[in-house]
Amino acid sequence: MKILVAGGAGYIGSHVIVELYKKGHKAVCVDNLYNSKIKAVKNIEKLIGEKLPFYKIDCCDKKKLETAFKKEKFDAVMMFQGYKAVGESVTKPVAYYRNNIDSALTIIELMDKYNVHNVMFSSSATVYGKNAKSPITEKDKALILNDITNPYGETKAMIEKILTDKAHADKRFNVVLLRYFNPVGAHDSGLLGEDPNGLPNNLMPYVAKVATGKLPYLKVYGNDYKTKDGTGVRDYIHVVDLALGHVAALKCYKKKKENVHIYNLGTGKGTSVLELVKAYEKASGKKVKYKIVARRAGDVDRLYCKPAKANKELGWYAKRDLYNMCLTSYNFENK
Numbered sequence: 001m002k003i004l005v006a007g008g009a010g011y012i013g014s015h016v017i018v019e020l021y022k023k024g025h026k027a028v029c030v031d032n033l034y035n036s037k038i039k040a041v042k043n044i045e046k047l048i049g050e051k052l053p054f055y056k057i058d059c060c061d062k063k064k065l066e067t068a069f070k071k072e073k074f075d076a077v078m079m080f081q082g083y084k085a086v087g088e089s090v091t092k093p094v095a096y097y098r099n100n101i102d103s104a105l106t107i108i109e110l111m112d113k114y115n116v117h118n119v120m121f122s123s124s125a126t127v128y129g130k131n132a133k134s135p136i137t138e139k140d141k142a143l144i145l146n147d148i149t150n151p152y153g154e155t156k157a158m159i160e161k162i163l164t165d166k167a168h169a170d171k172r173f174n175v176v177l178l179r180y181f182n183p184v185g186a187h188d189s190g191l192l193g194e195d196p197n198g199l200p201n202n203l204m205p206y207v208a209k210v211a212t213g214k215l216p217y218l219k220v221y222g223n224d225y226k227t228k229d230g231t232g233v234r235d236y237i238h239v240v241d242l243a244l245g246h247v248a249a250l251k252c253y254k255k256k257k258e259n260v261h262i263y264n265l266g267t268g269k270g271t272s273v274l275e276l277v278k279a280y281e282k283a284s285g286k287k288v289k290y291k292i293v294a295r296r297a298g299d300v301d302r303l304y305c306k307p308a309k310a311n312k313e314l315g316w317y318a319k320r321d322l323y324n325m326c327l328t329s330y331n332f333e334n335k
């Protein structure tokens with residue numbers, strides 16, 4: 001298939017493009033490089049061994065994005081574009097709603113105009129809301145939008161709804177919604193990984209900076225949760241496994257019976273903050289200093305999934321373990 005990858009220079013999109021090429025697909029990368037670098041495109045090219053068609057375009061800019069739709073004939077679109085910093089979304093909600101919803105609507109309108117009907121959306125476990133009980137299955141639902149704790153998460157839920165409504169109205173549309181748990185780790189080559197601007201908000205990129213001496217210590221947000229060691233438990237999934245989940249989900253486009261397909265992409269295993277710190281120390285051979293501090297607002301004690309539906313229907317399993325997630329993260333950070 002020839003696939004438009006919106007946000008293809010970013011952390012997850014870049015890994016997906018590499019796995020698409022490995023399976024004989026082709027991609028066209030569209031990215032405004034707001035939160036990514038042209039170097040990622042060059043590194044993807046090193047890994048796929050050929051030139052990657054690249055358009056430096058903001059997906060909210062319909063006129064410019066249309067040039068890509070006019071020139072290329074896409075079989076499918078994968079949407080990774082959008083702002084993704086949870087904390088920032090609380091202080092800049094309008095920017096998040098404008099950018100994330102606008103870019104999605106623009107892409108969908110152009111898909112309509114150019115007869116592209118297959119779309120895959122990078123969604124998040126955050127759509128299950130703060131009251132969901134782990135292990136979470138696809139049938140669990142945030143009952144009201146306010147169960148979602150931040151505007152970033154709300155844009156994910158809203159775009160899921162927009163795509164679902166479109167699929168119900170137009171049976172030619174085939175929508176895949178992939179709900180990620182906590183993507184971490186990096187490509188084995190050390191060429192692709194998560195490179196956030198400024199201070200990282202998420203746990204593993206922060207631990208990476210402590211292990212490499214760029215930050216003095218990790219703040220562990222609370223050790224009084226109802227979990228095995230009191231620290232928060234999450235379902236960390238290796239970004240390469242996550243990328244392979246997208247490739248496996250392409251088979252949904254062959255199914256004609258239903259046209260909205262929803263999958264959890266996680267390992268199904270819960271890991272605490274302190275377990276992750278220990279695994280990171282083992283993989284890196286470095287000490288990760290930490291201090292226990294107060295809980296972070298909005299955090300829940302545990303969040304992990306049941307990936308049985310993706311296992312059964314897509315034949316996809318997350319295979320990389322926590323050690324490998326830490327090792328690849330450390331190698332990337334060191335480069």
Ligand code: UD1
Nearest residue numbers: 086124126201202203204206219220221232233234273299
């Ligand atoms: C968050 C988002 C999720 C998003 C994901 C990846 C929410 C509710 N969830 O997940 O939508 O997809 O990031 O971008 O906002 N922790 C520390 N110290 C730190 C950082 C984190 O102790 O410096 C702890 C947290 O309290 C939590 C765990 O580590 O228990 C994981 O946190 P984080 O990596 O930020 O991910 P989530 O909050 O689970």
